[in-house]
Amino acid sequence: MMNPLTALKIRRFIGEFVQDKEHAEIAIEGLALIGEPAIPALLNAIETGDHSLKAHSMRALGEMGSSAVSAVPALLKEANDKESEERYNAIEALGKIGSPLALDTLSAALKEGNSRIITKAAAHALQNMGACASNHLLPIALSEEYAAGEAGKLAAESLRDARDSSLAPKLIGAMESHNPHVRANAAKALGGMDFPTVPLALAVVLKDESPIVRAEAAAAFGELRVPPPEIAPLITALNDPVAKVRKNAAWALGELGDSRADSPLIGALKDEDAEVVLACCDALAKLVSSKAVPHLSKLLNGANTKFRDDAAYALKEIGEPAAKTFVAALKDGNEELRAISAEALGKIGCHYGLSALVNSLYDDSPKVRAAAAEALGKINSVNSFGKKANSAIPRLIDLLLDGDEDVVVHSAHTLSGLVPENVQQLHSLRKAMIIMSKTRDWNGEKKGEMHFFAQIYRRWAGRLAGTSAQEHKGMQAPPARFRKLPGKPGMNSAAGARKLAIGGAKR
Numbered sequence: 001m002m003n004p005l006t007a008l009k010i011r012r013f014i015g016e017f018v019q020d021k022e023h024a025e026i027a028i029e030g031l032a033l034i035g036e037p038a039i040p041a042l043l044n045a046i047e048t049g050d051h052s053l054k055a056h057s058m059r060a061l062g063e064m065g066s067s068a069v070s071a072v073p074a075l076l077k078e079a080n081d082k083e084s085e086e087r088y089n090a091i092e093a094l095g096k097i098g099s100p101l102a103l104d105t106l107s108a109a110l111k112e113g114n115s116r117i118i119t120k121a122a123a124h125a126l127q128n129m130g131a132c133a134s135n136h137l138l139p140i141a142l143s144e145e146y147a148a149g150e151a152g153k154l155a156a157e158s159l160r161d162a163r164d165s166s167l168a169p170k171l172i173g174a175m176e177s178h179n180p181h182v183r184a185n186a187a188k189a190l191g192g193m194d195f196p197t198v199p200l201a202l203a204v205v206l207k208d209e210s211p212i213v214r215a216e217a218a219a220a221f222g223e224l225r226v227p228p229p230e231i232a233p234l235i236t237a238l239n240d241p242v243a244k245v246r247k248n249a250a251w252a253l254g255e256l257g258d259s260r261a262d263s264p265l266i267g268a269l270k271d272e273d274a275e276v277v278l279a280c281c282d283a284l285a286k287l288v289s290s291k292a293v294p295h296l297s298k299l300l301n302g303a304n305t306k307f308r309d310d311a312a313y314a315l316k317e318i319g320e321p322a323a324k325t326f327v328a329a330l331k332d333g334n335e336e337l338r339a340i341s342a343e344a345l346g347k348i349g350c351h352y353g354l355s356a357l358v359n360s361l362y363d364d365s366p367k368v369r370a371a372a373a374e375a376l377g378k379i380n381s382v383n384s385f386g387k388k389a390n391s392a393i394p395r396l397i398d399l400l401l402d403g404d405e406d407v408v409v410h411s412a413h414t415l416s417g418l419v420p421e422n423v424q425q426l427h428s429l430r431k432a433m434i435i436m437s438k439t440r441d442w443n444g445e446k447k448g449e450m451h452f453f454a455q456i457y458r459r460w461a462g463r464l465a466g467t468s469a470q471e472h473k474g475m476q477a478p479p480a481r482f483r484k485l486p487g488k489p490g491m492n493s494a495a496g497a498r499k500l501a502i503g504g505a506k507r
Helices: 004-016 021-034 036-048 051-080 087-097 100-112 116-128 131-142 150-162 165-176 180-190 198-205 211-223 232-237 243-256 259-268 274-287 290-301 305-318 320-329 335-348 354-360 366-382 393-401 405-415 423-439 444-463 496-501
Strands: none
Touching: 004 021, 004 036, 021 036, 021 051, 036 051, 051 087, 051 100, 087 100, 087 116, 100 116, 100 131, 100 150, 116 131, 116 150, 131 150, 131 165, 131 180, 150 180, 165 180, 165 198, 180 198, 180 211, 198 211, 211 232, 211 243, 232 243, 232 259, 243 259, 243 274, 259 274, 259 290, 274 290, 274 305, 290 305, 290 320, 305 320, 305 335, 320 335, 335 354, 335 366, 354 366, 366 393, 366 405, 393 405, 393 423, 405 444, 423 444
């Protein structure tokens, strides 16, 4: 007989399904922990409940995994019903439970092709079931009837992600098929196989007459668990006449992380196809290639703005060797480039460029001023720059009165981590806070900001406690409006940027 307390918990958790999403998620986790004792109540909810109750009940059963095997018949009933609103949830749950009884139903759903959502759910469910599902996925991936369609491609992806290397010989054999879609699916699936002859087989089909096969073979190299002994076939593929093959080859070289690829990838930055260039940027970022800095810098500063974000990302990942590039770009006439460069210097986190960032606090663009203020705070948080920041403090205090909210919050956050040099800086902060107390709206959620500014002030006053009594007199406490504030210290605003910048959680 069920423990009365457990029965009460089950009823309460199922009752939570009708609440908001957060309550429902907690209830699903709770029922999954209870396990088998909760199954009868969940099956009853599936039988009698509304759409929401059924969906959450199926999810809870799925989270129980193999311990919910007794629920498989009810879930199969829903999964086989093409008119059921809960078909997707039933298929997903069956995949997590992993019973072989579901293989035929899931395979049939994968082959239907009427709904991409159902097809993808079935493929993913079969993938979750591991080796026992491989023999159902393989014929779909390699069948001429399904190979060219969504079912065949998804089956190949599921085989790749299931990583059942015992299938490698059959997949390599499928490379001999006259159907290019079968060969392409076989190449795709081989990317997940840890088998000695897979790299050689993929290198061979990188020369296939069909571009779809070559493209899948190039991508498969990037999925290999064990890097191939040679990357020459992929480097050659960077010159393939078809852009998708070149793009996939660049991506794979980045995934493999072999430094021998940096020069070929740098050369491919001149490719006529934008997608190939972007793939090369991402690959060079993964290789952290300092050799690529001047070439990526040209893209960053070039006329084609579509490359700017990816070039900036790659240079940020490369790190300190790219700092000079971003410092120079802070003087560019393009506002977006200046903002990106300031943000990048914050990400890199080195002292080089501090003076340039301080100068950017005076930029005409509020976007650049905010980015520079935030960058200075990030650099200081990971690599304290002590007295080097003194030149920034007066301007950051001035920016507390800026008309742009992002500038204000990032300036405040950065000031909170700095140390004042003298009482005059404390006096300047006090004056700014007095003006803010009169001009800024402190009502409602923003009241928490007052705590934060009070904390900055008290911290600064504490740092200056050793100064002369006369110089420091009356300066120990923040302005009157910032004293004896109710509630907890910190930022209470729900606005994302403000919450992150002032007293909120760290990024």
